[in-house]
Amino acid sequence: MARSWWLEGRRLNLSQLAEELGIGRATLMRWVGNKDLLMGEILWSLYKRIYDEAIARAEQTPGLKGIDFLTQIYEDINIALINARPMYDFLQAEPQWGLQLLTARSSGLQERLIGTWEKMFEEAIAAGDIKPEMDPQSLALYIVRIGESAIYCDLICGRKPEPGPATTAFRLLVNGHQN
Template sequence: MAGGARASSSSARREVAFRRATEADAYELARRMFLSGERVDMQALATELGISRATLHRWVQTREALLDRVLGDLADEYFTRARRAATGAPDDVIVAVAEGVARATIASGAISGFVRREPELALRLMLRDDASVRRVLVGRLRGVLQDVLPDEAEGLEGFAAATVQLGLLLVWPTLVAGDEPSGERVAEICRALLAGARAGELSGGR
């Protein structure tokens, strides 16, 4: 898997070499570097693209902002796959989606490698209020609520934010500690929070 991603990264770089690089190329190359297990280094990225570091920063702002976008897009992909695989009663679909995203994150060699290399940055990108991962997952989970529980969705306003926050807190710090998080535990928390939201125990959240 990693070898294939590394080959794709090299192919992307050769393609860019034959034309003028664009902002989209910068993001795509950073994403491929991340997925291949490489450290996304701004100078190396600029060199591969044949542009100055100043141009790269103008396009993507900071390295942290670039990685935030990469991680947010990966979270969206994991959610899409989990949603397609989730079947059954509405509550089961919601729980299966949460567990599926957690399991995909846990299984990602690129993410675990990133966490080991840069634990402080990884936690900041996962847990801050404006993190793309948090924003994407909360928005997508609210969409699932509208799909499968349209009559209840408004009353479950706080559920999505609470589930994402607790899921991230369970998965990411555990990865940083070098342990393996539990997708089943995420599913249990999700089901308990759903019951709490129905009982009016969760306030609305972002």
Template sequence: MTGTVLGVTGQRVVSDDEVTRAGCHFFLRHGTITMDDLAAAMCVSRATLYRVTHGRDRLLGDVLWRLAERMLAEAVRRRTCDGVDGALEVTQRFTGWLRADESFRRFIATEPDVAARILLTYAGGVTGRVVTAQQEIFKEVGLDNASADLAYLYVRIIESALYSELVSGHSADLGVAERAARTLLLTGC
């Protein structure tokens, strides 16, 4: 049973997907995830929750990605341009929503070290997913020649401003990052 863990006798069976969904709801309400409180809300033991998730960092990465994936899909759906302008339009809409999201802002403010680890390293599982999604967005807008390396650099440019407070301790101008990303796309595609 891949993705499903049987709890100790008397406890219910929970899947990785169930935990991620519950984690999303918990995160949206609290701006974080505490394993004890999530386990209680799901009526499972903390040990069962850890067996399913393999740890809080992995669960946070899965939750943040699932929430971001929904926002990205909606930003792509609302896109009105193609090419470089289309890619940047999706990015602007997504980053605007992300910056406005109260639970996300609370998480970054209260747990900056955890947020940096989850969002900015491959260990968090988010970066690879974002780069892959960005490649798909490039294809969607007609930038078929965009490589994985180009998508990685594009994402890192945007993240450098989006998460500048985590990295440098002060906010950066997202407009500067968008201009740099535009230049990268115009020269790299």
């Protein structure tokens, strides 16, 4: 229900949510932990769907493998997040809290994003598809941060979100010294 509210553009009010669910606020807090963690779950559900769709598109593209496969996924995700209207509306309404949820540890989202990319890099390295100059965890952290700077740059520094430079940086970091 909280995800539906958020997708509709409604503010996440835990008291109202508990009332609509027919439970006490204390029960809701036991279920979700706190508002940041609940919002982290909502944001993760959006990201995970976008991530899964990007992988499916890349897998359906004939001949796409290695660095090109990974780069396509990264670029598709960044473009989808830039164009995600619920995300845009949320960040316009609550920019400080939104950026905190997206970029800090309070919501659990960062760990999931980094862990997801770390696993993908580990698999690609094991398969011999990429040979980056850094370990998968560091690589995942940097590409997530670069993506955030491209996706949310309108809030961070007043520039228009642009995925192109982030895609170039991704390719350079992930590809290492390969041609």
